[in-house]
Amino acid sequence: MKTQNFKHVSYLWDEKVANELEGKEVDLLIYRSNILGSDLRITNYGGGNTSCKTYEKDPLTGEEVEIMWVKGSGGDIGTLTKAGLAGLYVDKLRSLESVYRGLEFEDEMVELFNHCIYDLKSKAPSIDTPLHSFLPFKHIDHLHPDAAIAIAASKDGEKITKDLWNGSIAWVPWQKPGFDLGLQLRDALNANPGIRGIMLGGHGLFTWGDTAYDCYMNSLDVIETASRYLEDHYGKTRPVFGGEKVQSLAPDQRKSQAAILAPILRGLASSEKLMVGTFNDSDTVLQFINSHDLNKLAPMGTSCPDHFLRTKISPLVLDLAPDADLSDSVAIKQSFEKAFEDYRAMYASYYENHKHPNSPAMRDPNPVIILWPGVGLFSYAKDKQTSRVASEFYINAINVMRGAEAVSEYVSLPLQEAFNIEYWLLEEAKLQRMPKEKPLSRKIALVTGSAGGIGKGIAEKFVQEGACVVLTDIDAGRLDSALNEFTGKYGKDIVHGVLLDVTDTDSLAKAIQSTCLKYGGVDIIVNNAGISISRKFEEHSDQDWDRLHNILVMGQYHVSKAGVDLMRKQGTGGDVVNIVSKNALVAGPKNVAYGTTKAAQLHMSRLMAAELAEDKIKVNVVNPDAVIESSNIWEGGWAENRAKAYGIDVKDLPQYYANRTLLKESVKVEDIANAAFAFVGGLLSKSTGNMLNVDGGLAAAFPR
Template structure:
């Protein structure tokens, strides 16, 4: 067993006890190895790289033993790989495709032929990397994109460095787009070295990545770690040796708190520009590796070169947009800020359009969104924008990897990126386009960001849950921190960490509201949907109702709705994308009843404020609508604080009789649930009512007194 303490630049995660439980099952060991490799982002990126194993299995048609290769399927991630995410192919059939291979001009037609080699009928679609593994004879193979190796692979004299660093035991194959022909070149590299008496332990792919292998899962795992560790050690020994990293710092970063203030102020403006084709969700990072690059003297030279590894630029576009903006610039005037940034965005769009027009082929797909994915703000950090949070976060991770590659290549030689035409041929590869076309249709709220006040429980949580189910990301918030943490854990477990952000929010406190919206801007880039749901209820006769209770009702329900809407509108206007405000009001806003002077009149104020804002904000394409619930009992805070007792007393019944009483008095004889209110909110924001504003939707089971005239 290897000494795990010998690895300082990669994580040795092998657990022999766990591996022993899998002994005898080479496929299980291959998946275990893959998961360990994918758990360390220094070894490969999310969704990047590929791993395989070759085993002998029984042919279900002949009953005879046959060689089978299990390999990560197309679009999978080795860190989360399971057997169901793999493709299994007959090795002899895969290799026999060489007999019908017509040359590199017909490369793409081979992908369909992979399917004729399928062994396991439950296989995922084989990836383009399949022949790269199939033409190598080793039992276990790892193909990864480690920053340390790519830094050498992308260096001007990377081939020479590789030869000297590994004494000729790591081969070299020049850059070529992955596919059948590259598989043949890997085989040729291995054979040419064998003829010289050299037994390779791996092959470096120019500008691309690394192949390593072993006879067992463990041998392959350790070989991979050792090769990458050696690359990383070499880079570390050379950082700053010939010149300062990235030429040294040109500017100094703001302090962390100030960076986040600037990022929160700028993100909605950037998101608005980057969403001119498709609504985007953002991500911000002020990782020190990003700042070291963004603040450097070499930024202006290196950033336009773009990335080298295809896995990087497929997620980040060919190059980033660099903002010419002082770190401590005054960002308070939205219109002047937009005027300053727009020319840079337009220049980027023009650059991308020229790149497309210059490199396109007769059969190239139509030009995609020309807006930047990566935006660097020197002294502050990096913004990334994509169709959802996970993709924008991963884009940031990939560009950070690209920075690591540039840093390493510049330390030992000179960084080289792929030629523009090669990059284009990857980005607009017809196989990549086919993959994009196979992706599921976006959900109605894809690309939308929602902030629902009081969303750690009851109606608010039901609304937030519905929005996430329909594709949105949400900012959960509550005044109760423990309740908020519980809701956050629940949402992350069900929907994943990228679907949710949180903020403690007191709707009566201006600073608290501002912080919640800043959290939304930092987590997702802005906000699109604001639901004013937070509230309380007090049911007392006018003589029993205290002034303090009256003020509390109006502070939370009326002033809170006003303050949250006011702060939200500022962000919506920064984005310039329109948006929705939905106010959870009540049947009590129009129905008179006993013991309800404070609550009912506050709800009436909420209702009319909704109409007033609809009239004011229409020119900004901001829709304002209301939902009028009644008697939402299940999981609702409305019954806390004596409300249930007060209503029961008003109606001359017991608290236990309230649910049946409320249901019976409705025209539909139905109890109202939080999910019913959530559905009503979705009806307003889901896309079918985009030309509707100033409306009220009753969700009360049918209360004739509540019908609006």
């Protein structure tokens, strides 16, 4: 097929890159995998697997032996590296057939894969390993393209597959991945010599080739053919999904409504463990959730195992008008409590009716996917990447349902088969191997003034401890720089950037909306934004007082108020950490306006702590002193004025501040970040209304 004829997949093969890898089959496998995985129409994050076979020298015998390199357990082909591959002896893998005891003993075969490992640096082999080993081809792709699964998950899928590809694609009915399915693929090939691929009922696609390029082109061609076939049938016999039943709100209205409801839904979905959210209102989502067929198809669940594992048995559909009045958050939350209770009861019934004697304990029964007709899709999971991927997989499922309904009738995975996948002991073992969650995992923190200095240090500490962090700042250039730095180091999911002027309530409202749409709510507010003005008492202007008061005092008040509103909607408690100053306690020279506003911040914190405790919202204070590192506080004449007040040169300020402390130590950004983390990291979970001085030891600042 000519590359310019592709419409539904992206042709990304670069001859220059490939030529440099010529003869390096494993590198070509990785290259092919990465470009396939970059197109979500071909396969989603973590979906599918790829392989190649090479001949290598056996380190024990010195003989040339056939080795299969295949994506290991839990990997992703889009980001695959050599470290993510399992390298195994082909002959040993195939010899396992002699000890295979049948479907009831599938799981024991996975442990035997380890006896077939050639490359001792291998990733753990996945359950799909035998699906590749029993096929003789040099390069193999197992992908989950929406278009192919739409056919595979349709009532007439087998006939469509035979007719569409003139018998060149074989059909294997649904079977849970494992050793037996590998044998079935081999049998299908033997029964249909000369075929170019195999369709797995309800699951996905296998294609192959003699070279990495031939395999790549074969995969694209099959997916393109399936896509064109579906496109030719959309809307021909009936409107897609039966046509529109609910009309979408305008984009701005959708986002406004979603941002208001997101923290309420997050709280309800977090009845067992705190969850992080994602919102999606793409055209694909809206076409489905606004349709007449929504209530027929949504309860059926998904078909592909990869979809199902991430989206749960079925979504929760909200019975709420798109333009509903959401001003009374308490009433809205109460109105949804029964819907969530019913969903949990449905899930518990599903578990009880399908469990086996050795099934793992029931997991969190809350919905992962929540659909609001006219507005969009919400997903909630343990972290941002997982919730985002869940939403992407449900969009894949929507595409599958749309295609299957266009050419035939959608068929979902039988409930017992779905349960067997979800509570598979091997899947449970994979979950148990996951790294222990960090102290701030599942938490969302908004830090003001976090494009540099103390705020940036706190944000980075929180990210390192597992939180999703919203960077905010009034300086767009500094914010972009910090956001790019964090994204490069930690990835796009873990950090979000929003311009914020804490003196502007409209700016704050936009920042809160953006936070809710990105993550679903907030758990930690850090009020760090500030300025410093140092002058003699008689030289202060009214403008100085107003500016300090508006940024430090009113800024802390407004940001805290907005954050507390979200925390109350969630009903999961939270933290407010106010970065104040030793000047709230110490009467220093030429500092009356700044010190007064800092004292106001400190006492406001005490008052907030007393009032918010009933909501399990803790309010604590960190009092830094003389943090010169990366700080804007020393700009605008502050350093010169402080040096003048102390009768020293500006260059001597850092040492002066260190020498006046009891510990004779300079205070660093990381010291303040550690103090802020101490209040929110779990060890001080019963502490509220307290302050922690981080000043190197200043007796004048001792609270008692």
